[in-house]
Amino acid sequence: MSAQAAESTTQVLDVVKQVISIIFVVAGVTAFYHFSEVSLLYRVLSLVAVVVAAIGLVLTTDMGRSVWSFVLESKQEVRRVVWPTREETIRTTLMVFLMAFIVGLVLWCLDMFLFWGIRLLTGQVE
DSSP states (O other): OHHHHHHHHHHHHHHHHHHHHHHHHHHHHHHHHHTTTSOHHHHHHHHHHHHHHHHHHHTTSHHHHHHHHHHHHHHHHHHHOOOOOHHHHHHHHHHHHHHHHHHHHHHHHHHHHHHHHHHHHHTOOO
16 A cells, blocks of 8 residues: 555656646746846856756656656667668669659649540530
8 A cells, every 4th residue: 555655646746846847947938038138148048957957857757767768768779770871862862853753744744634635525625
């Protein structure tokens, strides 16, 4: 029973942290516009500091830790990707352009013949 109570308390604390971080960001944005007479550099640095603090607070929650874990695993996965060489990329790009041109040409011809057929059926051929 105490494990469930501790888990429930942790979940409530996580929600409170998330709400507080949202309040921080909203307050930071509000202060950014409220103090418009202050130098833009100071306002931007303050807003960045507030957002970093809010992100840091969110990262202390279970959801934040799982998101951070996902980011780290994604980084490792990107390192395992075999990227194409420059020649392969150029060749593939040219093939895409060529196929797009051919499909466009075929659709233009189809449209032209359908237009001609409709004009023929409706008696508008000159």
